[in-house]
Amino acid sequence: xxxxxxxxxxxxxxxxxxxxxxxxxxxxxxxxxxxxxxxxxxxxxxxxxxxxxxxxxxxxxxxxxxxxxxxxxxxxxxxxxxxxxxxxxxxxxxxxxxxxxxxxxxxxxxxxxxxxxxxxxxxxxxxxxxxxxxxxxxxxxxxxxxxxxxxxxxxxxxxxxxxxxxxxxxxxxxxxxxxxxxxxxxxxxxxxxxxxxxxxxxxxxxxxxxxxxxxxxxxxxxxxxxxxxxxxxxxxxxxxxxxxxxxxxxxxxxxxxxxxxxxxxxxxxxxxxxxxxxxxxxxxxxxxxxxxxxxxxxxxxxxxxxxxxxxxxxxxxxxxxxxxxxxxxxxxxxxxxxxxxxxxxxxxxxxxxxxxxxxxxxxxxxxxxxxxxxxxxxxxxxx
Numbered sequence: 587x588x589x590x591x592x593x594x595x596x597x598x599x600x601x602x603x604x605x606x607x608x609x610x611x612x613x614x615x616x617x618x619x620x621x622x623x624x625x626x627x628x629x630x631x632x633x634x635x636x637x638x639x640x641x642x643x644x645x646x647x648x649x650x651x652x653x654x655x656x657x658x659x660x661x662x663x664x665x666x667x668x669x670x671x672x673x674x675x676x677x678x679x680x681x682x683x684x685x686x687x688x689x690x691x692x693x694x695x696x697x698x699x700x701x702x703x704x705x706x707x708x709x710x711x712x713x714x715x716x717x718x719x720x721x722x723x724x725x726x727x728x729x730x731x732x733x734x735x736x737x738x739x740x741x742x743x744x745x746x747x748x749x750x751x752x753x754x755x756x757x758x759x760x761x762x763x764x765x766x767x768x769x770x771x772x773x774x775x776x777x778x779x780x781x782x783x784x785x786x787x788x789x790x791x792x793x794x795x796x797x798x799x800x801x802x803x804x805x806x807x808x809x810x811x812x813x814x815x816x817x818x819x820x821x822x823x824x825x826x827x828x829x830x831x832x833x834x835x836x837x838x839x840x841x842x843x844x845x846x847x848x849x850x851x852x853x854x855x856x857x858x859x860x861x862x863x864x865x866x867x868x869x870x871x872x873x874x875x876x877x878x879x880x881x882x883x884x885x886x887x888x889x890x891x892x893x894x895x896x897x898x899x900x901x902x903x904x905x906x907x908x909x910x911x912x913x914x915x916x917x918x919x920x921x922x923x924x925x926x927x928x929x930x931x932x933x934x935x936x937x938x939x940x941x942x943x944x945x946x947x948x949x950x951x952x953x954x955x956x957x958x959x960x961x962x963x964x965x966x967x968x969x
Contacts (some may be wrong), residue, residue: 606631606733612717613749615682618773619693621742622667623675627693630708631718632733642712645696649705649923657737668706672699675708689713702932703923738800744793746772751797751805755823762810762818782816786958790819802826833878838889841865841879912943 606628619627630646654664676697681690683937696709708717739745754760763771772789779785790807798804804826810818836844838858843854845861849868852861862879870876910917917940926935 594960608718608749610873611682612714612751614771615680617680617746617771618775619678619742620670620674620741620746621745622671623678623693624742624745625653625667626675626706626708627670627710627714628733628736629656630710642715643695643709645698645707645709647707647923649703651704651920654735665704668699668704672697672706679900683692692835700932703919705923735801735885739794739796741796743772743789744796744800747790748797748801748803749791751823752803753820754821754827755803760821760823762820764818765816768819834876835878835880836865838862838879838881838885839892841877841881844868844877910940915943917943 594827600732608631621954626648629652633646633648633745648668650661650664653659653667654661657664659667675694676692678693679690680693681688683689691713692711693714694708695711696707698707709918736745736748738747750763751760769785772790774785781969794805802825804824805821807819807821809816810820841862842858844865849865851864856864862881865877866875866879868876915921917936921937922932922936926932926938930938
């Protein structure tokens with residue numbers, strides 16, 4: 587998919603949800619990030635787009651919880667991934683050509699691990715920010731794809747190859763990539779997989795197999811020789827089921843979350859089944875129904891059981907963490923993280939939020955007590 591830069595900001599927030607956008611120059615940069623580091627950069631870019639853009643020196647928040655949910659990993663694995671990235675990501679470099687001259691730059695200028703929140707604050711370097719967000723009026727092509735397209739990929743080589751090839755998806759064929767440059771773009775050192783048989787087996791063909799199995803693309807390659815020596819590769823790229831629109835299968839819990847965030851039209855007193863029906867009827871700009879909800883009798887029973895377990899878990903953790911329910915608001919980790927100011931620690935935010943909600947509740951109770959009208963009328967205004 588191609589996007590002109592001057593048209594990029596016209597995309598609405600819903601259309602940009604989960605969208606990773608990089609200039610092709612950044613994608614073509616010689617880079618050697620690990621899978622974890624690549625995923626964090628992807629999440630940072632998604633966060634920047636969904637929050638309306640990114641400014642230089644502005645930190646981006648990535649939590650272990652969001653990492654775990656996005657890439658379907660366990661909470662301990664996500665925690666370890668963030669700890670690993672904190673130690674290594676700051677020292678990572680990449681190279682690209684600018685006006686014919688080689689430029690060396692960092693991916694990030696600052697990484698801060700927030701121990702009490704199991705999260706990272708990542709500040710992308712000015713060069714990366716420029717490549718992601720700069721809009722200068724000139725026609726430039728962007729590589730764009732949705733994060734879920736690559737979230738299932740486990741190999742760093744598969745992720746790099748997907749990023750490299752998706753910019754040619756519209757043309758359905760790439761130019762010839764010279765072998766030495768292609769190896770560097772895949773993140774290989776000079777001595778890694780030096781023999782062609784090992785390179786093809788462990789890097790090229792294994793990546794193509796994983797991309798074909800787990801993404802929206804079907805790719806194949808052709809090799810080019812000079813004499814008996816392979817000197818480059820080109821690729822063909824085809825979309826899977828190009829003329830068939832496939833609805834996204836989601837759970838009841840995911841549908842209920844979408845009914846509160848993406849799919850508009852909710853109302854007070856709406857039942858869970860009504861909210862799910864609203865999500866089921868949601869259509870994209872082409873009139874296609876987007877979501878298919880797994881809502882059999884067994885699914886509903888599992889949903890109710892999960893809700894009960896979650897409620898018990900929240901109550902137990904609430905006692906351990908000394909969470910409070912103020913009015914109808916549960917002031918838990920998720921609520922605190924969502925309303926935390928950038929310059930606050932977790933504990934400072936918790937204290938401020940509890941104070942503000944308590945004051946708000948007290949004012950509301952005083953207003954009800956001072957009003958001569960029936961209670962249901964007074965509260966009805968708020969509802």
